[in-house]
Structure formats: C-alpha cells, structure tokens
Amino acid sequence: GTTDHAESVEVVYDPSRISYGQILKVFFAIAHDPTQLNRQGPDTGRQYRSAIFYADGEQKRVAEAYIEQLNKAHVFDQPIVTEVVPLQAFYQAETYHQDYAARNPLNPYIVFNAQPKVRKLRAYQQAKEKIRNR
Known part of the structure; x- marks a missing residue:
C-alpha cells in the first residue's frame, strides 16, 4: 500500500x-x-x-x-x-471486504489461512469454558 x-x-x-x-x-x-x-x-x-x-x-x-x-x-x-x-x-474496509470469510468459506486463502485460526480460537474458548465450569 x-x-x-x-x-x-x-x-x-x-x-x-x-x-x-x-x-x-x-x-x-x-x-x-x-x-x-x-x-x-x-x-x-x-x-x-x-x-x-x-x-x-x-x-x-x-x-x-x-x-x-x-x-x-x-x-x-x-x-x-x-x-x-x-x-x-x-x-472501515470496502463493503466487499466485510464478512469476507463468512461469505467465501471455500476460498483457498480462507481455508488455509483464516479457518485454522478460527479453529484454534474455538479450542481456546472451549478449554476456558471447561476450566470455568469445574
């Protein structure tokens, strides 16, 4: 840029x-x-x-x-x-950038770069919930 x-x-x-x-x-x-x-x-x-x-x-x-x-x-x-x-x-980014991952879940960039981070974040949240519920 x-x-x-x-x-x-x-x-x-x-x-x-x-x-x-x-x-x-x-x-x-x-x-x-x-x-x-x-x-x-x-x-x-x-x-x-x-x-x-x-x-x-x-x-x-x-x-x-x-x-x-x-x-x-x-x-x-x-x-x-x-x-x-x-x-x-x-x-704010242009409209076409908003919610890009949700609108393009099969895009290779999203599959290989964004989705692994989302899975890691969900696992982190689940682990926190387990600890909290003990």
Whole structure:
C-alpha cells in the first residue's frame, strides 16, 4: 500500500466480560505471528505489519509490558516486532471486504489461512469454558 495504513480490525469489547489482557493473549497466541516484520502468512508489505493501536496510556502500558514478558520468556523463536502506536483513526474496509470469510468459506486463502485460526480460537474458548465450569 501507499497510504501507510495497516490492515487491521477494530475490537469493541465489554471489559466486564473480557479483559484487555485476555484480548492481547488471543492477539499474540492465535491471531497472527507477531515476529514477522511487514508480513502475515502469504501477505507481505508494510500494510500487513503487526500493530496494536491503543486508545489510552493504560492500554499502551499493558501492551508494552505484555510484549516485554513474552520476549523475556522466549515464547517465540524470534523477538516480537509488533508496533504499539496510538489509535488516531479507524477506517472501515470496502463493503466487499466485510464478512469476507463468512461469505467465501471455500476460498483457498480462507481455508488455509483464516479457518485454522478460527479453529484454534474455538479450542481456546472451549478449554476456558471447561476450566470455568469445574
């Protein structure tokens, strides 16, 4: 891209139901590879960089501390390259990008890149439910 925008999602959440820390855990463990610079899976370019756009100083502090913990624990084979930057604006993608995976479940990109992440997230949620119901 030529705009220096990053392809991203805006996460709107209820902190009484899920914490910012839990969202970070999913972001780093399931959503993508935070060690790839300007790349995610088969997609390359700065628009595919790993980034956290924080809304306030507390989110920035928590994100930076979590990254530091992951790096110190050597959770990944390479250092985390995720940028932690202030949220200035969020622009929705064009309509044809909205709900793309749901509308195109047989698309090879979705089958090989998105669906494995969804399965991993569902397994994570099921494990959390089992622990909660004990």
